[in-house]
Amino acid sequence: MIPKNHPRYESLILREKIKKANEEGYLADSGMIAHGRGEAFDYLIGEKTIATAHEAIKAAVATFILAKDPVISVNGNSVALAIDDIINLAKVLNGKIEINLFYRTKERVKIIKNLFEKKGTDVLGSDDDELLFIEDLESPRATASKNGIYSADLVLVSLEDGDRTEILVNSGKKVIAIDLNPLSRTAQMADITIVDNIIRTIPLMIEVANEFKEKDDKYLKMIIANFSNQENLKKSLESIKLK
């Protein structure tokens, strides 16, 4: 048990969730390393949602609402930390959810699918679906379900690897990334990068989604037009340097 008054309480709770996911068999060992890298960047931004992330969240939600066929891509880390929030976000934004694992095994996919099904939520990307290769790239990094990521016009990725993001971007899809490291290849390649911890970002996206659902397309398009990912990433980096 982690005592509630421990100065690193929140962070230790997240570590416990990641450890548990690894023990339950759906998080690859390298997922624990990815979490550690995220922790370091979270420390540097002050473990709070920075102003640039709030801006990126607005642009991301506006883009999501205007998309025709949006999909939320999930992996072991995102499920371990934020499964309930992901389900709620998909509901509010009418998006599909697809399992997409960098180190894909039948076992891991099955466990994650069960976790969602126990909560009454359908997910794509399991072995029950028709899986295709994006752009015919015969790599396990390019698999996508036919009715999900393969045909999506927008994919929300979190804690994603750069190789995979590159494949999505090169195939002409819009990519929104949640990534604490503004320097990662994923952060640099995505159309909209939210430099924040997934556990803080998704609840904020839900709030903004509820507000933006009432707005007209013109308003949403203006939010998107006023957003520059390059500028936003630059400012995010500056907010790290100031500390």
Ligand code: ATP
């Ligand atoms: P890239 O492959 O994009 O160059 P990388 O190889 O440095 O990045 P990966 O392990 O492939 O890193 O991807 C995981 C990414 O997820 C890292 O950039 C890490 O900072 C980020 N990350 C880890 N935990 C969280 C979290 N809780 N919320 C948001 N991002 C996170």
Ligand code: MG
């Ligand atoms: Mg990587």
